[in-house]
Amino acid sequence: MNPADTNAGAQPEHHSAYRAALIDIVLRNQIWGFLLLAVILFSTASPFFLTVNNLANVLTQGAFIGLLAIGMTLVIINGEIDLSVGATMALALALAIGLQNSGFGPGTAILAALATGAFLGFLNGAVVVLSGMHSFVVTLGGLLGIRGLVFLYTEGDALMIADFTYTELVEIYLGPISLTAMVFLGLIVLFQWVLSNTRHGREAFAVGDNIEAARDAGIRVGRHKIINFTLCGLLAAVCGVLLSMRMGTAEPQAGRIWELWAIIAVVLGGTRLQGGYGSLWKTLGGVLTLAVVQNGLRLLNTPNYVELIVMGGVLILALGLDRILTYKIRAGRT
Amino acid sequence: MQRSALAEFLRRNGLLVGFALFVVIVAFDAPAMLGMNNVLSVLRQISIVGVIAIGVTFVVVTERLDLSVGSGLTLLTVLVVEQHNALGPGGAIFMTLLAGAAIGAWNGLLIGYFRLNALIVTLAMLSLLQGLTLWYSGGANVNIQGASESWFPVIGRGALFGIPVPIWVLLATAVAASILLGRSRFGRSVFAVGGNETASNFSGIDSRAVVFFAYVISGVATALGAIIMGSRVLGAQSTIGQGYELTILAGIIIGGTSLLGGTGSIWRTVLGVAMLGFLNNGLLLMGYAYYVQWLVTWVVIIAAVWIDLAAKRGRILA
Numbered sequence: 299m300n301p302a303d304t305n306a307g308a309q310p311e312h313h314s315a316y317r318a319a320l321i322d323i324v325l326r327n328q329i330w331g332f333l334l335l336a337v338i339l340f341s342t343a344s345p346f347f348l349t350v351n352n353l354a355n356v357l358t359q360g361a362f363i364g365l366l367a368i369g370m371t372l373v374i375i376n377g378e379i380d381l382s383v384g385a386t387m388a389l390a391l392a393l394a395i396g397l398q399n400s401g402f403g404p405g406t407a408i409l410a411a412l413a414t415g416a417f418l419g420f421l422n423g424a425v426v427v428l429s430g431m432h433s434f435v436v437t438l439g440g441l442l443g444i445r446g447l448v449f450l451y452t453e454g455d456a457l458m459i460a461d462f463t464y465t466e467l468v469e470i471y472l473g474p475i476s477l478t479a480m481v482f483l484g485l486i487v488l489f490q491w492v493l494s495n496t497r498h499g500r501e502a503f504a505v506g507d508n509i510e511a512a513r514d515a516g517i518r519v520g521r522h523k524i525i526n527f528t529l530c531g532l533l534a535a536v537c538g539v540l541l542s543m544r545m546g547t548a549e550p551q552a553g554r555i556w557e558l559w560a561i562i563a564v565v566l567g568g569t570r571l572q573g574g575y576g577s578l579w580k581t582l583g584g585v586l587t588l589a590v591v592q593n594g595l596r597l598l599n600t601p602n603y604v605e606l607i608v609m610g611g612v613l614i615l616a617l618g619l620d621r622i623l624t625y626k627i628r629a630g631r632t
Numbered sequence: 633m634q635r636s637a638l639a640e641f642l643r644r645n646g647l648l649v650g651f652a653l654f655v656v657i658v659a660f661d662a663p664a665m666l667g668m669n670n671v672l673s674v675l676r677q678i679s680i681v682g683v684i685a686i687g688v689t690f691v692v693v694t695e696r697l698d699l700s701v702g703s704g705l706t707l708l709t710v711l712v713v714e715q716h717n718a719l720g721p722g723g724a725i726f727m728t729l730l731a732g733a734a735i736g737a738w739n740g741l742l743i744g745y746f747r748l749n750a751l752i753v754t755l756a757m758l759s760l761l762q763g764l765t766l767w768y769s770g771g772a773n774v775n776i777q778g779a780s781e782s783w784f785p786v787i788g789r790g791a792l793f794g795i796p797v798p799i800w801v802l803l804a805t806a807v808a809a810s811i812l813l814g815r816s817r818f819g820r821s822v823f824a825v826g827g828n829e830t831a832s833n834f835s836g837i838d839s840r841a842v843v844f845f846a847y848v849i850s851g852v853a854t855a856l857g858a859i860i861m862g863s864r865v866l867g868a869q870s871t872i873g874q875g876y877e878l879t880i881l882a883g884i885i886i887g888g889t890s891l892l893g894g895t896g897s898i899w900r901t902v903l904g905v906a907m908l909g910f911l912n913n914g915l916l917l918m919g920y921a922y923y924v925q926w927l928v929t930w931v932v933i934i935a936a937v938w939i940d941l942a943a944k945r946g947r948i949l950a
Contacts, residue, residue, distance in 0.1 A: 425934060425938075427950065428949050428950060429934070429937070429938040429941060429942075429949075429950060430941055430945075430949075430950025431934070431937050431938060431941060432891055432892065434891060435885055435891060435933065435934075435937055436934060438878065438881060438882065438885070438933065439882075439929070439930040439931075439933035439934050440930065441878065442878060442882065442926040442929050442930050442933075443926055443927050443929065443930020443931070444930075445923075445926055446923045446924065446925075446926030446927035446929075446930065447927065449921070449923030449926070450921075450923060450924070450927070453921075454921070454923065555758075558699075558755055558758070561751075561752075561755065562752070562755060562756075565749075565752050571749055571751065571752065601766070601767075602763075602766060602771075603762075603763040603764070603765075603766035603767040603771075604763070604767075605763070606759045606760065606762050606763030606766065607759075607760050607763035607764065607767070608763075609756075609759045609760075609763075610756040610757060610758075610759035610760030610761075610763065611756075611760065613752060613755070613756035613759070614742065614748070614753060614756045614760075617748050617749065617752055617753065617756075618742075618746065618748065621746060621747065621748060
């Protein structure tokens with residue numbers, strides 16, 4: 299069934315180095331295997347799945363969770379977690395629309411929304427670094443409190459944009475690819491470059507892998523954490539702004555449990571939750587797999603509960619498979 | 633010496649001192665808060681969160697998490713209502729406790745025995761249980777039928793010696809759990825696993841089994857919460873437990889149990905949950921909108937944990 303096993307059995311002894319390397323590559327990129335499997339499955343099951351329009355649609359739908367997942371990947375590689383991104387997204391969404399309704403121009407509103415997101419991310423990071431608290435606790439507080447800010451600002455009601463020309467700003471397409479999808483893919487490439495080609499990226503991995511060793515090596519641990527939390531908040535705000543353009547309304551409960559889906563996408567992709575290992579390509583794979591499964595199930599007209607059960611099942615399966623394969627590698631090597 | 637004794641007192645009881653201050657402030661503004669009726673009604677309101685939080689405390693002390701309890705509460709509340717109509721109250725309670733134990737056992741199997749990441753497994757269960765609820769109920773609201781002939785509503789709505797039954801259930805659960813965690817061999821193993829899992833294995837503790845049973849306890853406690861909920865509401869809808877996992881964690885954290893495992897107590901959890909309850913109640917009595925309590929919870933969580941950490945290391949900044 300899995301390619302690693304067939305390789306392990308078929309190759310002769312002297313190929314073992316290549317074999318190990320090959321198994322490694324396959325295991326570390328299993329998410330693309332999952333994605334391929336899902337695409338094949340849904341292509342045979344529904345004639346509407348494998349069309350340019352639908353796939354472009356999947357990309358746009360996935361992009362929103364995807365934007366949160368980019369920031370989450372940075373924070374997780376750093377050895378932390380951010381549970382507040384869904385609420386931050388909702389606040390940016392509310393501000394982008396609410397500020398325009400109170401007379402500010404779209405540019406000002408968008409900038410204010412982005413700045414608020416970045417500031418809240420910075421606040422999370424600064425509290426984590428200064429207090430030494432676990433980021434799970436800090437951002438769990440943020441999840442509740444920032445949602446409180448959203449309700450405080452909207453007074454619990456949905457806001458609707460007064461001038462609907464704002465929603466046309468986002469109607470830019472490159473072929474079938476929407477602006478939202480382009481922004482998402484562009485940011486994946488940009489931040490993967492940051493991770494692999496800048497000092498900040500390399501040191502972020504070092505911090506996540508072994509924080510004491512990183513500190514001893516003279517890396518300024520706190521600064522990298524604060525930068526990554528700030529980026530995570532900013533990206534959540536980008537997600538909120540794009541959503542505001544697409545919907546023209548801001549629900550105070552928007553983005554509820556999106557932080558969980560973002561974490562799921564990151565982990566499904568294969569980035570290590572304990573930090574120090576991962577990439578945005580993996581996250582892209584995770585985001586696309588989630589989006590494809592969701593879209594495919596909807597095309598098949600399955601009721602909503604099937605989606606929830608399948609998502610939960612896939613996640614446990616992916617985690618279990620990862621565990622079994624990791625044991626196999628270790629057993630094969632030692 | 634004098635100063636360090638004061639610091640030590642504040643470190644141990646700072647939370648209570650802060651809470652007492654809050655109560656005094658609220659009592660000046662809204663004296664109704666300290667009325668017997670209000671106190672009992674707050675305690676009754678927190679009983680569901682409290683009972684589940686007691687179960688989750690076992691999981692947290694082993695240095696793990698359970699994010700599936702909110703979805704579990706939803707599913708089990710729907711279950712207890714449906715089974716009440718099919719089997720009667722006794723059968724429904726039995727089935728619900730059994731189902732709660734099964735959910736906990738499944739979590740415990742994956743996390744304890746298969747060593748999968750607790751955050752992700754219980755996240756997956758959050759989604760899966762929500763799906764199961766919708767499948768089971770068809771998304772429709774379910775109601776207890778023939779409530780007036782059944783003794784089932786007593787659990788959520790009755791009173792004994794003038795005190796609502798849910799508070800008795802919370803109290804009984806707290807006492808039983810406190811004995812189990814604080815005075816039994818199993819309880820000591822839970823602390824040992826949370827403190828240092830490798831060391832606990834070397835000293836002959838089967839950490840896999842300990843984690844497994846911690847999740848079973850969490851599952852059973854969720855079932856107990858669901859029974860109170862079903863009996864109180866006399867019905868259930870498919871969003872009834874939404875977000876409970878967060879309130880529960882907030883209560884446990886505010887109580888002073890560390891997510892890093894190895895420390896914590898049942899009384900601290902009950903105290904944390906009760907403080908959250910009175911905080912929300914006080915804010916509402918003072919006339920603030922319901923969402924202000926989330927903002928205050930944010931500040932309280934960070935302040936409580938930061939002060940605790942600062943006192944332990946003797947410095948404010950890490």
